Each structure stands twice: as structure tokens, then as C-alpha cells.
Amino acid sequence: MHQFNINPLEPFCLQSDIGFTNSSALLDLQFPPTLSNRMSQYIPTEYTPFLLKGFSAWIIYNGASHVVRGITEYLTQTERAKLPSSTVSLMDSQIRFLGGTYIAYGAALCWTSYDIGERQLALNILLAGLALGGVGRAISAGVFGWGFPWLQRATTTEIVVPPLVYWFGSRKYV
Structure with a gap:
């Protein structure tokens, strides 16, 4: 047979x-x-590598924006003036650091998309990390509120997209 x-x-x-x-x-x-x-x-699933490359390009762009603009991307000069300088410095540092990790995350995600079969474990780790980041955002929203409207969309994306990518796009490569 x-x-x-x-x-x-x-x-x-x-x-x-x-x-x-x-x-x-x-x-x-x-x-x-x-x-x-x-x-x-x-x-x-034939579109999974293409979609992962597109998503990784968006993540890299977003990360570069964080590195270049820092806190000015989120708070105006007037809003920053109301905060202690140590808080502004910490927030700016964290945002720029996060931008650098976004760039690395996007590059790693793009790398996995070129050979999902061989890089399935790395892809699953990246997807799990994204989902855990979304859970962290949800916890923060529960403690401090949403703050910015886009945080709800980001949290939903980070929690929902990884299981969808696995279920509909990458599990066939296992």
C-alpha cells in the first residue's frame, strides 16, 4: 500500500x-x-509563511518606531512635564528597550517562516511568548485600567492570534 x-x-x-x-x-x-x-x-496553510513574514515586518516597524520615538510616541510634552523626571526616564527607557526586543522578535518570527517544519519549536516558543505578553497586558489592565484604547486591541491580538496561527497555520508542519 x-x-x-x-x-x-x-x-x-x-x-x-x-x-x-x-x-x-x-x-x-x-x-x-x-x-x-x-x-x-x-x-x-500555504499562506502561513507569507502571513508570518507580513506580521514580522509590522512588528519590526513597530519596534523601530519605539526605539526612535520613545515616550514621545505616547505622551505629549505637557503630559511628560507633569511627571517626575525619573518616571519619564524609566518609561522612555522601557519603551525603547521594548522596541529593540520587538525588532529581534520580528526578525526571529521572520526566520521561522522560511522553514516552519524545521523551526516549529522556535515558532511555538515565539507564539507562546506573544500570548503570555498579552496575558500580562490583561493583568495590567485589570490592576490599572486600559489607559490607551489601542491596548485593548493589542491585548486581544496577542492572546487570540498565537492559537489561531498554531491551529490554522502551523500545526500541519509538526
């Missing part, structure tokens, strides 16, 4: 233990329902 594997780079070909076969030649074969279901699950 031949075993068939789906080749994600060739959506209209199947790879079997006897080599690559054009799928139109296999139309007469009867696939068990489980294999047919597995094939339909893989259809959207």
Missing part, C-alpha cells in the same frame, strides 16, 4: 513513497475519508 504525503510547495501534486504524482492521475484512487479530510485542512 502506498503512503501519500502532501507537498505544501506543490498544491496540485502528491508525494508518495514511489515519487511525485500528478494529482489528476490519482482521481481514480479511493482515498479514505480521513486522508481527504486531512488534505482539506492543509489548503489554507
Whole structure:
């Protein structure tokens, strides 16, 4: 009995233990329902590397913005003047540091997207880190409130996107 594997780079070909076969030649074969279901699950995953690259570019851009602008991205001069200078210094330092880590995170995410099969563990660690960051934001919102409206969107994205990427995009590479 031949075993068939789906080749994600060739959506209209199947790879079997006897080599690559054009799928139109296999139309007469009867696939068990489980294999047919597995094939339909893989259809959207061909876009996973592209989507990860786009998301990583956005993260790198966001990180660069944090590094360049620091606290001025969030607080006006008037708002900063109301705070103690040590608080402004700490906030600016943290925002710029976070920007640098965003850049590194985006680069690592982009790197994993080039070979998800081989870099699945690294991708899963990055996704888990993003989800944990979202949980941290949610805890902060529970303690201090949301502050800025975009924090709700960021928190939702950080908690919801990693499981979706895993479930719909990367688990097939495992």
C-alpha cells in the first residue's frame, strides 16, 4: 500500500513513497475519508509563511518606531512635564528597550517562516511568548485600567492570534 504525503510547495501534486504524482492521475484512487479530510485542512496553510513574514515586518516597524520615538510616541510634552523626571526616564527607557526586543522578535518570527517544519519549536516558543505578553497586558489592565484604547486591541491580538496561527497555520508542519 502506498503512503501519500502532501507537498505544501506543490498544491496540485502528491508525494508518495514511489515519487511525485500528478494529482489528476490519482482521481481514480479511493482515498479514505480521513486522508481527504486531512488534505482539506492543509489548503489554507500555504499562506502561513507569507502571513508570518507580513506580521514580522509590522512588528519590526513597530519596534523601530519605539526605539526612535520613545515616550514621545505616547505622551505629549505637557503630559511628560507633569511627571517626575525619573518616571519619564524609566518609561522612555522601557519603551525603547521594548522596541529593540520587538525588532529581534520580528526578525526571529521572520526566520521561522522560511522553514516552519524545521523551526516549529522556535515558532511555538515565539507564539507562546506573544500570548503570555498579552496575558500580562490583561493583568495590567485589570490592576490599572486600559489607559490607551489601542491596548485593548493589542491585548486581544496577542492572546487570540498565537492559537489561531498554531491551529490554522502551523500545526500541519509538526
